[in-house]
Structure formats: structure tokens, C-alpha cells
Amino acid sequence: MAKSAPVPGRPRSRDAAGLPAVTPDRIIDAALELTARHGVESWTLRQLAGAVDAYPAVIYHHVGDRDTVVTAVVDRVIAMYELPPAELEWRDWWRRFLKNLRSVFMRYPGVARRVALLGPSVKAAAPTVDRAMRTLLRAGFEHDEASMVCRLLVSQACLFISLEDDQRKAAEVRTQISDVWGAPPPGPDLPGLATLNESVHARLSDPDKSEDYFAELFDYSIDRVLDGVQVRLAEINPS
Known part of the structure; x- marks a missing residue:
């Protein structure tokens, strides 16, 4: 060169x-x-x-x-976020960990997308992966399934954070969503659509609610994914 x-x-x-x-x-x-x-x-x-x-x-x-x-x-x-105490029950550990992860990744747009696509380096992620896997193994997941659950939860969190990164970059996107989904439905025979429109418009048109919208959506999505993982755990480990 x-x-x-x-x-x-x-x-x-x-x-x-x-x-x-x-x-x-x-x-x-x-x-x-x-x-x-x-x-x-x-x-x-x-x-x-x-x-x-x-x-x-x-x-x-x-x-x-x-x-x-x-x-x-x-x-x-990755070195910035705090790992929850290892002795926490697995679900509480993951909920706290993913919230901590979001709070850090949101300060550095694009990092979540890169982690979702390529993963972190082994050296940087080793302590996190080790503790995350041990919580799942202790809960009763077998080795291969614990690995799949670990990847599912981290990927789901990173994808939601990536979506938030993208929408925060373009403030007009949120306005467009509010305008489109806040409009009345085309006919009176769509009450479900009317309910959705009202909910989205109420959140995105209010600055205070709009600011918390993604955090609430993130928490809700993580809790529902954890619900599914809990059901799976009960299937493979009824005790």
C-alpha cells in the first residue's frame, strides 16, 4: 500500500x-x-x-x-453490560440480562444487528455465554436444546433492538406509522382493525407514550418468548 x-x-x-x-x-x-x-x-x-x-x-x-x-x-x-447474579432463577436471569443488553446496545446503533448476524467474538462473549448456558442447564434443558434456547433469546432481543435502531434513525417513520394506523378503518365491519388503530395512534401520537413504546414492546416480546420456553421446559422436564 x-x-x-x-x-x-x-x-x-x-x-x-x-x-x-x-x-x-x-x-x-x-x-x-x-x-x-x-x-x-x-x-x-x-x-x-x-x-x-x-x-x-x-x-x-x-x-x-x-x-x-x-x-x-x-x-x-459487550463488556459494558452487567451480568445478573448467577444464582437467579433462569427466567428472572434472562429477563434482567436482556434488559441490560438493550440498555447498552441502544447507545451504539447497529451493534445489535451485527451481533444478530455474526455474533460476538468468543473472547468477548465467553463469560456471558458461559453463565447464560449454565442457567439453562440448571433449569433442566439438555445440552443441545439449551444452546438453541440461548441463541433464540439473544437473537430475538437483538432483532427487536435493530428494528428500534432503524426506526429511531428516521423520526418521520414513526409519524407515518401513526398517521396510517391512526386513520379510521374503511368500514364499520372491521372492529378489530379499529381497536388496533386506536391503540397505535394513542401511543405514537403522545410524546410520553411514544418514548416508552419500544421499551414496552421489547419487554412484552421477551416475556412472551420466555413463556414459550417455559412451556417447552415443562414438556421435556415435567418435574
């Missing part, structure tokens, strides 16, 4: 320019900040280089390509 030409008038030494040293941690810190502001897929390596006042080649040298940087960002985000 050809080296970038020096910027005219710029000191070649960072010390001489009064600039802090470029380190892997500083690069990841800057990438984390860009992710919080723009989303993990919406910043470029050139923007990241500008944030640390360096050439893109310096990013490659210290961390790697953009995908490597993003992996490091996801790992850093």
Missing part, C-alpha cells in the same frame, strides 16, 4: 505537533464515539483517522481494517 503524502506544513513528529500518541485503545475509543453518534455502519475509516488526527494507514498499522475495528468496538460494547 502506498504511503500517504505528508500534509504540507504539518510537523512530522506528533510530539512536535503537541498531539497524543496513536494507540489501539485510542483508536477503539474514537470508533466507539463515532458509533454512538452515527451508528456502527455509518462512519468511514477516513473519519476515524481524522478523529485521532492520523492517516488511515496508521489505523491499519495499529488495529487493522475497518471490519477489525468494528469487531473491537462490538467487543468493547
Whole structure:
């Protein structure tokens, strides 16, 4: 790769320019900040280089390509959420864990989608996966099914958070949903549709209710998925 030409008038030494040293941690810190502001897929390596006042080649040298940087960002985000106490009953553990996960992932748009698609690195996720699996094994799930339940719950949570990321990026989307579903149904013989329209419009047209809408939907969906998992557990482990 050809080296970038020096910027005219710029000191070649960072010390001489009064600039802090470029380190892997500083690069990841800057990438984390860009992710919080723009989303993990919406910043470029050139923007990241500008944030640390360096050439893109310096990013490659210290961390790697953009995908490597993003992996490091996801790992850093995963380290932020709190794992519930291991002694909690499995359902309470998962409910608290997924709520903690949402509260962190919402601060870094796009991370949930990446985790849903590619998963985190083994190194970053090892403590989480270990404790999550142990709660399911202790509850009575067999090894293979515990693995499937673990993936189901995390994927479901990440998909809902991804949807919230997308809709929060475009405020007009929520207005359009409220306008479309808040309109009266085309005829009096659709009472079910009228009930749905009234509910959606009441929530999305009220700023306070609209702000809590996704959190309530997230909690509701997780509880219903846990209901299904609880039923399955009763089938395979009646005791």
C-alpha cells in the first residue's frame, strides 16, 4: 500500500505537533464515539483517522481494517453490560440480562444487528455465554436444546433492538406509522382493525407514550418468548 503524502506544513513528529500518541485503545475509543453518534455502519475509516488526527494507514498499522475495528468496538460494547447474579432463577436471569443488553446496545446503533448476524467474538462473549448456558442447564434443558434456547433469546432481543435502531434513525417513520394506523378503518365491519388503530395512534401520537413504546414492546416480546420456553421446559422436564 502506498504511503500517504505528508500534509504540507504539518510537523512530522506528533510530539512536535503537541498531539497524543496513536494507540489501539485510542483508536477503539474514537470508533466507539463515532458509533454512538452515527451508528456502527455509518462512519468511514477516513473519519476515524481524522478523529485521532492520523492517516488511515496508521489505523491499519495499529488495529487493522475497518471490519477489525468494528469487531473491537462490538467487543468493547459487550463488556459494558452487567451480568445478573448467577444464582437467579433462569427466567428472572434472562429477563434482567436482556434488559441490560438493550440498555447498552441502544447507545451504539447497529451493534445489535451485527451481533444478530455474526455474533460476538468468543473472547468477548465467553463469560456471558458461559453463565447464560449454565442457567439453562440448571433449569433442566439438555445440552443441545439449551444452546438453541440461548441463541433464540439473544437473537430475538437483538432483532427487536435493530428494528428500534432503524426506526429511531428516521423520526418521520414513526409519524407515518401513526398517521396510517391512526386513520379510521374503511368500514364499520372491521372492529378489530379499529381497536388496533386506536391503540397505535394513542401511543405514537403522545410524546410520553411514544418514548416508552419500544421499551414496552421489547419487554412484552421477551416475556412472551420466555413463556414459550417455559412451556417447552415443562414438556421435556415435567418435574
